[in-house]
Amino acid sequence: MRNVWTICRKELNSYFASPIAYLMMAMFAIIFGFFFWNIVGYFVAASLQAQMMGQPMPMDVNEMIIRPMLMNFSVVGLFLIPMITMRLFAEEKRQGTIELLLTSPVRDWDVILGKWLAALMLYAITLAICGLNFLFLFVHGNPDWKPLLVGLLGLLLQAGALLAVGTFISTLTKNQIIAGGVTFAVCLLLWIFEWVGGYETAAWARVMAYLSVVAHFEPFSKGVIDSKDAIYFVSLTYFGLFLAARSLETLRWRA
Amino acid sequence: MIKVEGLTKRYDRFEAVRGIDFEVEKGQIVGFLGPNGAGKTTTMRILTCFMPPTEGKASVAGFDVMAQSMEVKKRIGYLPETPPLYPEMEVEEYLAFVGRLKGLPAAEIPKRVKQVSERCAIADVSNKLISKLSKGYRQRVGLAQALLHNPEVLVLDEPTAGLDPKQIHETRELIRSLAGQHTIILSTHILPEVEQTCDHVVIISKGKLVAKDSVQNLTSRLRGQETVSVEIGGNVGVDAAQQTLEKVPGAAKVAVREERDGRVVVEVDSKAGHSTRAAIARAVVNAGWDLHELKPASVSLEEIFLELTAQDGAPEAAPKK
Numbered sequence: 264m265r266n267v268w269t270i271c272r273k274e275l276n277s278y279f280a281s282p283i284a285y286l287m288m289a290m291f292a293i294i295f296g297f298f299f300w301n302i303v304g305y306f307v308a309a310s311l312q313a314q315m316m317g318q319p320m321p322m323d324v325n326e327m328i329i330r331p332m333l334m335n336f337s338v339v340g341l342f343l344i345p346m347i348t349m350r351l352f353a354e355e356k357r358q359g360t361i362e363l364l365l366t367s368p369v370r371d372w373d374v375i376l377g378k379w380l381a382a383l384m385l386y387a388i389t390l391a392i393c394g395l396n397f398l399f400l401f402v403h404g405n406p407d408w409k410p411l412l413v414g415l416l417g418l419l420l421q422a423g424a425l426l427a428v429g430t431f432i433s434t435l436t437k438n439q440i441i442a443g444g445v446t447f448a449v450c451l452l453l454w455i456f457e458w459v460g461g462y463e464t465a466a467w468a469r470v471m472a473y474l475s476v477v478a479h480f481e482p483f484s485k486g487v488i489d490s491k492d493a494i495y496f497v498s499l500t501y502f503g504l505f506l507a508a509r510s511l512e513t514l515r516w517r518a
Numbered sequence: 519m520i521k522v523e524g525l526t527k528r529y530d531r532f533e534a535v536r537g538i539d540f541e542v543e544k545g546q547i548v549g550f551l552g553p554n555g556a557g558k559t560t561t562m563r564i565l566t567c568f569m570p571p572t573e574g575k576a577s578v579a580g581f582d583v584m585a586q587s588m589e590v591k592k593r594i595g596y597l598p599e600t601p602p603l604y605p606e607m608e609v610e611e612y613l614a615f616v617g618r619l620k621g622l623p624a625a626e627i628p629k630r631v632k633q634v635s636e637r638c639a640i641a642d643v644s645n646k647l648i649s650k651l652s653k654g655y656r657q658r659v660g661l662a663q664a665l666l667h668n669p670e671v672l673v674l675d676e677p678t679a680g681l682d683p684k685q686i687h688e689t690r691e692l693i694r695s696l697a698g699q700h701t702i703i704l705s706t707h708i709l710p711e712v713e714q715t716c717d718h719v720v721i722i723s724k725g726k727l728v729a730k731d732s733v734q735n736l737t738s739r740l741r742g743q744e745t746v747s748v749e750i751g752g753n754v755g756v757d758a759a760q761q762t763l764e765k766v767p768g769a770a771k772v773a774v775r776e777e778r779d780g781r782v783v784v785e786v787d788s789k790a791g792h793s794t795r796a797a798i799a800r801a802v803v804n805a806g807w808d809l810h811e812l813k814p815a816s817v818s819l820e821e822i823f824l825e826l827t828a829q830d831g832a833p834e835a836a837p838k839k
Contacts, residue, residue: 276606277606359598361602362563363602363619363663368592516569516570
């Protein structure tokens, strides 16, 4: 456990030693500020309209602002994943520091878990900064905080799974650009797999749709924790990290 | 301390190391010598548990590199060919990280970092970013990293590569000063380095072991026959000099190397087991010439090396595709 923390700390330090982390957080803060501004603007316009029409239409802040914001983060976060994971192992391999890690008395799993944890923390920090927008809702309104928490938990679970896949992909190459590109492609595919379910009901289509990340995140955005979704994310996380461990092992054989 | 038996490493279609055996005793400094691409780095990577061997066994301090790699890793300090440094870290921060990675108790780390920094003469850059350091400092930070947890065995892959002559000298001194407390294997393709720093030498070429011995034995083994260089002055004719020296008892071959301003430089090879120096001096003086210089033409490791590596067949020397 101490080893995991050692690696994790070093990884977080190097994120924040370079402009990468700050740049990412700034970009996402701007993008989500814009999303929030737009969604709130739409909400205000819609509620004014409802008032003018004299309709007693219930305006739900959770349903109309928080949920679309969470869904947006789930999708736009797909860009964040490769930016965070691409350097994890690719850079160690290019710099030769992988030799230090693999010849130190730490297990491969310690290294992988430490790096993955650091990636998840960076994602969580970015999410927290973007989540600051929600504070306005609590200051000026009275949204329900429980679905929001569930949504945030869902985002972290989803990120954990995709970051694990990204960590694995980063072990495969020395080239950060390749690692980032492939990770992005995989994340995007895992997202759009759901479309198949729209027109095809055969077994393979159901499997593909089941693999889709969105399908499993959506209930979280509504404030629903379904164990099957949680299990999906946790097992995808484990699978990604497991592949990363196998990949490090073959790296030793091939290196 | 280190035991290697029948070590073989096969990559896809290329055998980097082919059945190497050697042993290193506690406290020895062993030079691991070979041309580039001979399999030095591969062997070192196997010893440090970076990669497993395809065949054969290797153990460090009695622990097998495959089955007990954790124990081996705790006892080895490794400086790879390119020092494994994180450019975005400061030197002190980096060493502290390595200390934690090597499992040093947290309370001991600052003390060890300080000791090692002084030993490797990097204390003056401890708050500098590694990316800003010169090649020489980087190499020394790499060495400090290997020494940090006071390992029993040090594996240094070309520790002086890319340094300037003064730094090379300092690094060799440092390595020498570590002998005794640590068992050291260092690889190099620079021969004088082995002569100056190491007690023992293991020579490999194209993945095969060609010689292992103490540096002294190896040099004297090939010195069974002695070559003496003689400089004679006082209007000597080349032919006269050659004829006179050929008559010296024990001389096998006489070759004129240089002739200028009435001086002649001649090299005399002795027959095996004969020493010709005294007889040559007498012969020159008796002939009425001046003896300007008489010295053994030294056999350097360079020659030994060329001789040994040339033995395993000329056809193989051609670059393989």
